Amino acid sequence: MSQPRTPAQVLRDARQKDSRDKRGRVLSTVDRLLADNEPITFTGVARAANVSHWLVYAAGMREHIDAARRRQTRATTNDTRAATIAPAGWKVEQQLLQQDNRRLREEVDRLKTAIRRNLGQQLDQLGAADLSTRVNELTALNQRLQSDLERAQALITDLTGQLNEAHDDLAAARTSIRQLIRVENTASATP
Template sequence: MNPNGNPAPLAQARRRDSIDKRLRVLTAIECLERDDAPITHTAVARTAGVSTWLTYAEGVREHIHAAQTRQNARPATSRLPGPSTSAGLRTDLELARQEITTLREERDRLRTAMSHHLGQQLDALSSQLLTTRIDELTQHNHQLTAQLQHTTTENTTLHTRVTQLEDDLAAARTSLRRMIRDENLNQ
């Protein structure tokens, strides 16, 4: 109910929704018939995007049954595409095998061509470019080695300094304790 207590707008919205769903069901039946797909309550509900319950409702169920009857009245051969004999199936299987063989050969040719192309691209790189790049990497390596050595030396120096400061701190604490003890004894 809306705030004014009038249920009419809600009922109208429900009616519109119901009509919309029923139209979608009829459209789904037409699509399934046109595509020559099996017409079942579940298939219609899935295609229309509605619940299966609606497909069994009065006024919808009759359309589904009529479409099923029309579909069953058609000759069975019109619903089965392709060959229906075992000889036809064997022929299709052999054609599929030949096509697979052809596709595999084409794939192998393309792989070989791609490998040759990549090889040519690698050969096209100038040895001068490669030499320059190696020199750059060697120089960078030397810089990093020097930086590592400097950092290691600095770390060792700082570690030694920290050890000395800790020793000085321990000595200062010991001295301070003695002074406090001596001062307390004198008083």
């Protein structure tokens, strides 16, 4: 026969069950937000799971939420949803950079094709005596085109760096806003 439980044991068991239920709601809410590709924030998880802010920052919960946020950040870097969140100016700048890159690649391909075609035609037309002179001219032209290509690639690298800096600035601004919201939430929660 089991002994009757004391009121303290009943209360402790009820609190443990309530704690397990709340933690389970937090974990399922985080998984649902991740699956729905919704932004995962501590405040958002606490509201969606209907639990206290303290619980989402508690050991075990915080690590799970941070891991989900990191997965979501990695997943959205190339996602079109992340592009819709970015300011319009940055989207335009990114599109312009992509168009410039595409245009430069097409121009390089076109120039290579033209050089090959012209070289073949001219070699057919020239005699053996003119070949060495023509090869020197084509070598100089090739070097000039190579330097043009290197300048274009340097420009692409520079513009990509500027775009990365803009993305870093955006991430820093978002982090600052989150911290301000967190401070504001903490201030409004304290009487």
